[in-house]
Structure formats: C-alpha cells, structure tokens
Amino acid sequence: MNGTNILPGAHDFVVSGTINAARIMNIYNNIGGRVVSDVVIPLVPNPSTRFTGRTEIIAKLKEHFSANPNSGVQRRKYFLLHGMGGIGKTQICLKFIEEMSDHFSTVFWMDTSSVGTILQGLKGICLLPEAKPCMLDGSPESALHWIGSLKENYAMVFDNADVLSPAELEGYFPPGQRGNILITSRNATMQCLTSPENSLEVTEMEENEAILLLLKASCLSSSNIDLKAEASKIVKELYCLPLGVDQAGAFIASGASNIGDYLDKYLHHQGTLLSHSEFTGASKYNKSVYGTWELSYKEIQQRAGSDDFHKARAGDSALFLLALFPFLHHESISEEIFSFAATQDTETMSHPHLPLAHSVLDHKLLSLNEDGTWDNLIFKEGVRVLLSFSLIKKGTSGTVHSMHPLVNAWGRDRMTVKEKEKCSLMAFATLSASLEHNQSQSYGFRRTLVTHVRKNLQYSNNYFDDAYEKFGLLLREQGYSSEAEKLEIQKLEIQVLDARNKILGEDHPATISAKANLASTYRNLGKHTQAEKLEIQVLDARNKILGEEHPHTILAMGNLAATQKAMSQSRKVDNAKNQVHNTSDGVYVTQGMEGENMDAGVPHAGNRVQGEDDAYAVQALANLPSITNVGDRIIHSQKKGN
Ligand SMILES: Nc1ncnc2c1ncn2[C@@H]1O[C@H](COP(=O)(O)OP(=O)(O)OP(=O)(O)O)[C@@H](O)[C@H]1O
Ligand SMILES: [Mg+2]
Structure with a gap:
C-alpha cells in the first residue's frame, strides 16, 4: 500500500x-x-x-x-x-x-x-x-x-x-x-x-436520537413531552436523516416556522425546504439536503461528458437511471423490469391506430444479445455508478435496488416541469413494456410491478392504450379491492373505452372487450345499473358479430347474468337465494366474469367452453340466467339492436 x-x-x-x-x-x-x-x-x-x-x-x-x-x-x-x-x-x-x-x-x-x-x-x-x-x-x-x-x-x-x-x-x-x-x-x-x-x-439515526437533535437544533427543550411528540412526527417524515433533521431545526430556530407548523410547510414545500441555502445545518457542512446529492449528480454529469469512452458510457447510463427511478416506487426496483422490457414480444401489439406506450419506449438500456436475451452491460455500469455515490442501495439479491425516499423525491424535485413529463413517460413506457399481456410472469414480479405502476400513474397522465389496458388488468388481477383501488381501475378502463370508441369505433372487438372490462369493474363497485347497461351492449355486439354460440358470447351472457343476480340480491328478490346457490356452484363462471382480456383469449370459463370439455359450456349456460327475466332482457336487447 x-x-x-x-x-x-x-x-x-x-x-x-x-x-x-x-x-x-x-x-x-x-x-x-x-x-x-x-x-x-x-x-x-x-x-x-x-x-x-x-x-x-x-x-x-x-x-x-x-x-x-x-x-x-x-x-x-x-x-x-x-x-x-x-x-x-x-x-x-x-x-x-x-x-x-x-x-x-x-x-x-x-x-x-x-x-x-x-x-x-x-x-x-x-x-x-x-x-x-x-x-x-x-x-x-x-x-x-x-x-x-x-x-x-x-x-x-x-x-x-x-x-x-x-x-x-x-x-x-x-x-x-x-x-x-x-x-x-x-x-x-x-x-x-x-x-x-x-x-x-452508516444508516439513519435512531428515532429518539433524531428527536433530540431536532429539539437541540430548534433551541427547544428536550424534556417537554408535547414538543417531543411534534418532533417525532417531523423526524419520521425526514426518515431520521441527520442532515435533514439538523436543517429542519435550524429553520425552526430561525423563526421561519414553529415546530407545530413545520410539518405542514414541509409537506407543501418539500423541495424548497430541502434545498434551502440558508439552512445548511450546524458545523461547516455548507450544503442543503438536496445540495448534497446534487454534488454527486454534477460529478456523474462530468463523467458522462468525459473523453474516456467507458467512463462516459457508465455516466450516461447512470444519468438515464437517475431520470427514470424517481418515477418508480423507491423500493424493489428490480432488474427484471428492464430485462422483460428488453425482451418483450412486440408482435402481439395490436391496434396500430391507438397511441401505444410501446412506440415511445426508450431502448437506450434495452439492447439484446445475439441469443435474444437482454444485454445488461450498460445498465449494470450505470447501477455501479449510482451505487458508488450511495444514490441507490443494493438489495440482498443483487438484482433488486432501492433508493432512499428523499433521494427519490430529490430526483423529481430537481427537474423542470418538462423534464418531469419526459422522464415520467420514460418510466411509464418501461413499466408497460415489462408487463406481459398474457400473465405468464411470476406472481412476485407482477406484485412488485403494481407498486411501481401506481407510483408512476401519479405523474403520468397521457393515454396509452396498451399500457392502460395492461395496468387495469394488473391491478384487478392483484386483488386491488378497496373502494379507492377499484376507482383507480375504473379510471383507467374508462379512458381505454373512450379512446377505443373514438379511434376504433363501437363495434371493434377491442372496444367491446374494453366495455366488458369496465362493466366488470362497475359490477365490483356495486354500480350494477351501469354494469348491466354495458353488458347488454357487449352481448348484443357479440351476438351480432360472433354468433350466439361463440365462447365470448357465452361469457358475455355469464357476466350479464352475474350482474343481474347481484342486482336481484341487493333488491332482496325472493328467488335470489336460489340464484346465488346456482352460481356459487359455477366456479368457472364466477372466475370468468372477472373482466376480459382480448389478447389473452377468453378467460377461464371461455377457455374451457371452447376447448377440452363441452360439458362446461353446458354447465356455464345452465348457470346463466336460468331465470327468465334475464333471458327476457337479452332477447329484448337483441330485438332493440336489430
Ligand atoms: N450525529 C449528529 N449529530 C448532529 N448533527 C449531525 C450528526 N450527524 C450529522 N449531522 C448533521 O448532518 C450534517 C452532515 O453530516 P456529515 O457531514 O457527517 O454527513 P456525511 O455522511 O459525511 O455526508 P457526505 O457524504 O456529504 O460527506 C452535519 O454537518 C450536521 O449538521
Ligand atoms: Mg462527509
């Protein structure tokens, strides 16, 4: 040495x-x-x-x-x-x-x-x-x-x-x-x-240490229980990062805020407070929280502009990832997202007239090896640079990374509005590309993807048909079942239906499929009237286009039946019990009713009807509106359609 x-x-x-x-x-x-x-x-x-x-x-x-x-x-x-x-x-x-x-x-x-x-x-x-x-x-x-x-x-x-x-x-x-x-x-x-x-x-401070530091820095007594309680809320929000805590204290001590107001100010002006040049903490550190990471950013930028090819490429890749990661959830940033995005099968992409996320995908880190696998060399170089500045952290597996939540926020806050739009779209398209339409990916991967998709959708507003359809199905498949979550799904599906109605026309199979998906979400939300209206339209269209024995038509009948059954249940109609009994036996029908995915083919019930065992078709039909009023409505709607 x-x-x-x-x-x-x-x-x-x-x-x-x-x-x-x-x-x-x-x-x-x-x-x-x-x-x-x-x-x-x-x-x-x-x-x-x-x-x-x-x-x-x-x-x-x-x-x-x-x-x-x-x-x-x-x-x-x-x-x-x-x-x-x-x-x-x-x-x-x-x-x-x-x-x-x-x-x-x-x-x-x-x-x-x-x-x-x-x-x-x-x-x-x-x-x-x-x-x-x-x-x-x-x-x-x-x-x-x-x-x-x-x-x-x-x-x-x-x-x-x-x-x-x-x-x-x-x-x-x-x-x-x-x-x-x-x-x-x-x-x-x-x-x-x-x-x-x-x-x-060195990781974050213990919460009690951070509380003590905040109170010291704020020139407040550390023996007052109420002040400690206020301080506790603040340090949690700052993830007990000592620099952030010290600076928050300096802000309070200056009289710019009192300890009770600070959190509210912080939540509204996070970027400003974390980059405030006047409050750079005690000691001679001289940098704001964001300023600290900005230094690393400048160094990476310098590397990206270097004459050394390898250094420049690694720096460039790191900058790309720094633009993208802030629009993903800060945890579980898996390399699989990129490997799936790189190797996705674009052949299956349909509807060329619709706006497609796949067409705006940035392939910078997505090149392929000769054998068709993802060439992750440049990606890994970028990751290495980010790790070396502790801007991201390696997970236990080595292929999953995380970003400190404040670094994640800094990554966005440092951008102009235009940059944010561009970078959130880059992340959006990557997520969409990484999600396969046919649900063949592991449950674990798709589960993590949900957290990234939900985070990304807070920043991405542009409609892209392939992404919205896949994201809607993903949320549904992952059992997002609270009222708010179902409304998230509904929001996506309404946009898919609107766009397809406008661009492809009402009778296009993709529009009908979107209608069926939205109807199913309406049903899940208990909006039975809206669900029934759409399902009747779906059934009408499929009867007309595909014929009444086509599995998709049978599926549509099943969905309509389920909605009407739910309606009658909620109305407490006398024969509701029998109907419930009938359908609860028909496991296949129930599963098949959970939305539709055109490109994935007919969901469970349909597959079975079409394929291996025609008895299932009979069963599905038998479980359908065994009940005349449903049949009547179908006939009625068909007559109206003609
Ligand atoms: N234990 C502590 N008690 C009080 N204040 C602290 C403590 N640790 C850090 N700070 C505050 O956070 C600031 C940054 O801390 P420090 O310089 O040790 O960070 P660092 O990890 O060395 O960061 P860098 O990687 O930028 O060099 C300090 O100047 C001080 O204001
Ligand atoms: Mg240091």
Missing part, C-alpha cells in the same frame, strides 16, 4: 493537519484548514456543537482502533464508514477523533473530496511545526514519506473519499505498516481497502 508513485502530475491538494496545528492558523477553508496559495494546512474540524447519539458506532471504532495499541508488531489498522450523503459519516468520525484525542499522537485530517484537495493538504503537512525539523521539500510525496516514517501511533483520516476509485485513494496511503487509517465515503466498494469486517454502513 505505497502510493507515492501516483503523485506526479497532481497539483492542487488539501490536507488537514494535527489538532495542535489549528492554534496557529489564521486563514481557514470551509473544512477548517488554512489556505496558503495551493497549500492547505490541515486542521481537524470540531464535531457539530449539537452532535447527538451514534454511541454504538463510536464504541465500535474505539474498540477497533484501541486493540493492542502498544504492540511492537502492530500492523496498520483500517476502517471504513460508508453510506449516503448527509447521513453523518464525517460527524461520527470527528466525534470519535475528539473522544480519542489522547490515543493518537497526531491526526492528519485529509479532505479527500478530490485529488486537488488531497494534494493541497499533503503540501500543507510539510508546513506543520512537527514536520519542520525533517526539512521536507514541500511536495506531497515528502509529506507521505514523513508520515510513513513516524514511529508514534498517528491516525490519518481520508474524509469524503467519494470521487476517487479505491486504487486511486490507496495511492495516497503513507508507506509502511504503522499508524491508523480511517476512511469516510459514499462508495461502499472502498471496503476493498479495509476489508468488509472493518467497514460499517
């Missing part, structure tokens, strides 16, 4: 110096160092004056770094704290260093946010009083050699190592095997430098 050979060419560098050195400095940069032209004399900043909690992580660090400190053969100790921006990695490290100030002979605090800051800092180390006797030549290399030669138990902190690769960072480790190295980074792969056992992901 000797990095002195990678320094040539580097010229702008930042280091933080010893705790003692701070006393003689008079010009400070924003992390607490002294700037002398391109040199920054490194200082260890203080932790936030309202530092709160994190005792377990600090205890773990203490245990790790204090084991066998005086052993003659002590090997260098390493540790990595990784996690998303604003989660508190640097603060934990600062608190740890403060509490362990007697343990380390010297602490070198390196701002590792760029090669420039590292080089400035290393040069600054040459100016430290402790280094003077060694006559260093002022170069970064000489600083590293000097540190490497120290016999004492020094610590070197590489803070905010977010942009450098692990190999690049390793190049700045001092030679030799003494001392202690602590890294903070958004990039979990830095653990290849420290080993996974010597790494820890």
Whole structure:
C-alpha cells in the first residue's frame, strides 16, 4: 500500500493537519484548514456543537482502533464508514477523533473530496511545526514519506473519499505498516481497502436520537413531552436523516416556522425546504439536503461528458437511471423490469391506430444479445455508478435496488416541469413494456410491478392504450379491492373505452372487450345499473358479430347474468337465494366474469367452453340466467339492436 508513485502530475491538494496545528492558523477553508496559495494546512474540524447519539458506532471504532495499541508488531489498522450523503459519516468520525484525542499522537485530517484537495493538504503537512525539523521539500510525496516514517501511533483520516476509485485513494496511503487509517465515503466498494469486517454502513439515526437533535437544533427543550411528540412526527417524515433533521431545526430556530407548523410547510414545500441555502445545518457542512446529492449528480454529469469512452458510457447510463427511478416506487426496483422490457414480444401489439406506450419506449438500456436475451452491460455500469455515490442501495439479491425516499423525491424535485413529463413517460413506457399481456410472469414480479405502476400513474397522465389496458388488468388481477383501488381501475378502463370508441369505433372487438372490462369493474363497485347497461351492449355486439354460440358470447351472457343476480340480491328478490346457490356452484363462471382480456383469449370459463370439455359450456349456460327475466332482457336487447 505505497502510493507515492501516483503523485506526479497532481497539483492542487488539501490536507488537514494535527489538532495542535489549528492554534496557529489564521486563514481557514470551509473544512477548517488554512489556505496558503495551493497549500492547505490541515486542521481537524470540531464535531457539530449539537452532535447527538451514534454511541454504538463510536464504541465500535474505539474498540477497533484501541486493540493492542502498544504492540511492537502492530500492523496498520483500517476502517471504513460508508453510506449516503448527509447521513453523518464525517460527524461520527470527528466525534470519535475528539473522544480519542489522547490515543493518537497526531491526526492528519485529509479532505479527500478530490485529488486537488488531497494534494493541497499533503503540501500543507510539510508546513506543520512537527514536520519542520525533517526539512521536507514541500511536495506531497515528502509529506507521505514523513508520515510513513513516524514511529508514534498517528491516525490519518481520508474524509469524503467519494470521487476517487479505491486504487486511486490507496495511492495516497503513507508507506509502511504503522499508524491508523480511517476512511469516510459514499462508495461502499472502498471496503476493498479495509476489508468488509472493518467497514460499517452508516444508516439513519435512531428515532429518539433524531428527536433530540431536532429539539437541540430548534433551541427547544428536550424534556417537554408535547414538543417531543411534534418532533417525532417531523423526524419520521425526514426518515431520521441527520442532515435533514439538523436543517429542519435550524429553520425552526430561525423563526421561519414553529415546530407545530413545520410539518405542514414541509409537506407543501418539500423541495424548497430541502434545498434551502440558508439552512445548511450546524458545523461547516455548507450544503442543503438536496445540495448534497446534487454534488454527486454534477460529478456523474462530468463523467458522462468525459473523453474516456467507458467512463462516459457508465455516466450516461447512470444519468438515464437517475431520470427514470424517481418515477418508480423507491423500493424493489428490480432488474427484471428492464430485462422483460428488453425482451418483450412486440408482435402481439395490436391496434396500430391507438397511441401505444410501446412506440415511445426508450431502448437506450434495452439492447439484446445475439441469443435474444437482454444485454445488461450498460445498465449494470450505470447501477455501479449510482451505487458508488450511495444514490441507490443494493438489495440482498443483487438484482433488486432501492433508493432512499428523499433521494427519490430529490430526483423529481430537481427537474423542470418538462423534464418531469419526459422522464415520467420514460418510466411509464418501461413499466408497460415489462408487463406481459398474457400473465405468464411470476406472481412476485407482477406484485412488485403494481407498486411501481401506481407510483408512476401519479405523474403520468397521457393515454396509452396498451399500457392502460395492461395496468387495469394488473391491478384487478392483484386483488386491488378497496373502494379507492377499484376507482383507480375504473379510471383507467374508462379512458381505454373512450379512446377505443373514438379511434376504433363501437363495434371493434377491442372496444367491446374494453366495455366488458369496465362493466366488470362497475359490477365490483356495486354500480350494477351501469354494469348491466354495458353488458347488454357487449352481448348484443357479440351476438351480432360472433354468433350466439361463440365462447365470448357465452361469457358475455355469464357476466350479464352475474350482474343481474347481484342486482336481484341487493333488491332482496325472493328467488335470489336460489340464484346465488346456482352460481356459487359455477366456479368457472364466477372466475370468468372477472373482466376480459382480448389478447389473452377468453378467460377461464371461455377457455374451457371452447376447448377440452363441452360439458362446461353446458354447465356455464345452465348457470346463466336460468331465470327468465334475464333471458327476457337479452332477447329484448337483441330485438332493440336489430
Ligand atoms: N450525529 C449528529 N449529530 C448532529 N448533527 C449531525 C450528526 N450527524 C450529522 N449531522 C448533521 O448532518 C450534517 C452532515 O453530516 P456529515 O457531514 O457527517 O454527513 P456525511 O455522511 O459525511 O455526508 P457526505 O457524504 O456529504 O460527506 C452535519 O454537518 C450536521 O449538521
Ligand atoms: Mg462527509
């Protein structure tokens, strides 16, 4: 681990110096160092004056770094704290260093946010009083050699190592095997430098810690139960993200809001409050919540514009995913969505005159291998970049990812209205393409897809026939049965029917199928009159076009019968019991009545009627309006139709 050979060419560098050195400095940069032209004399900043909690992580660090400190053969100790921006990695490290100030002979605090800051800092180390006797030549290399030669138990902190690769960072480790190295980074792969056992992901604060921090930051008493209750609601909404909590407190302390109003303001102006430049928290962090992630965005953008082909392609792919993910649910973002979208069979797409989501699908990450499988290389590169900035998190399977809800919201809030329209449509078309019409995908996949579809529909308003039909069927199939959920299905189906009526005409089979689906939803909603009206029209049309013995016609009869049965039940007609009894035996009919899907063929009852066993047809017919009034209505409607 000797990095002195990678320094040539580097010229702008930042280091933080010893705790003692701070006393003689008079010009400070924003992390607490002294700037002398391109040199920054490194200082260890203080932790936030309202530092709160994190005792377990600090205890773990203490245990790790204090084991066998005086052993003659002590090997260098390493540790990595990784996690998303604003989660508190640097603060934990600062608190740890403060509490362990007697343990380390010297602490070198390196701002590792760029090669420039590292080089400035290393040069600054040459100016430290402790280094003077060694006559260093002022170069970064000489600083590293000097540190490497120290016999004492020094610590070197590489803070905010977010942009450098692990190999690049390793190049700045001092030679030799003494001392202690602590890294903070958004990039979990830095653990290849420290080993996974010597790494820890920093996650959100405990709720009680977050409440305490909010009250401290708001300058309010932490012993008042009512204030604690208000604070609890706020920190939950902020997912106990320390940066967000600290900033909310600063906002309240400024008098811009009181603790009781804050939540209401936040819910209406989330984007504004999370990007407010005046409330960037205590300490010298200097970035708003959104500003934190914006930094990562800018770095990815820079990579996308790089001359290095591979770097540019990975950056480009990451930007694409960052545009799309905010319009999906923040959890369970499965790679299957993309693999299904890439390999969908477009042959089955019908109705070319209708607006189709499939025709606006962006194929950027959907290319295929020669054998027709999805080529996920570029997708994976983008995912890798997002993971390295902790903008997404890897799930246990490695092919399912999640995004912190606030990052998900930031992804949308940073867009203009036009960008939002474009990106929500991209996500919409991808979801639609990933959903197969014939329900052959696993239940689990389709179940997760529902959450994404419902989230996406909050932002996408344009009508696309294939998507709306599939989404409607998906929601229905997944048993969305509350009143509100059924109304969601109804909304989709009304639009499908309207569009098909206008574009394909009333008699088109796809229009009739849409009518049947909507009728079934009306029936589920208890809107029997509306359901019956449509079902009579469906039956009329099918009688006319397909003939009365066609399975689709029989199915339509069954559906009408079911509606009329439900009507008579609700009217408590005398013979209702018998009718219920009749249909409850007819399992096939009941299942077949749950909507229709033209392209998937006739649902259960129809399939059976058409295929293997004609007895089912007889059974279905027998279970239909055994009852004359239904038959009468059918005949009546047929007469009217003629
Ligand atoms: N334990 C804490 N107590 C009080 N405030 C905290 C704590 N942790 C974080 N904060 C607040 O959140 C801000 C951001 O924390 P910190 O700089 O540690 O985040 P980070 O994880 O290092 O982020 P980045 O990846 O951007 O470097 C701090 O400046 C401080 O205002
Ligand atoms: Mg940090």
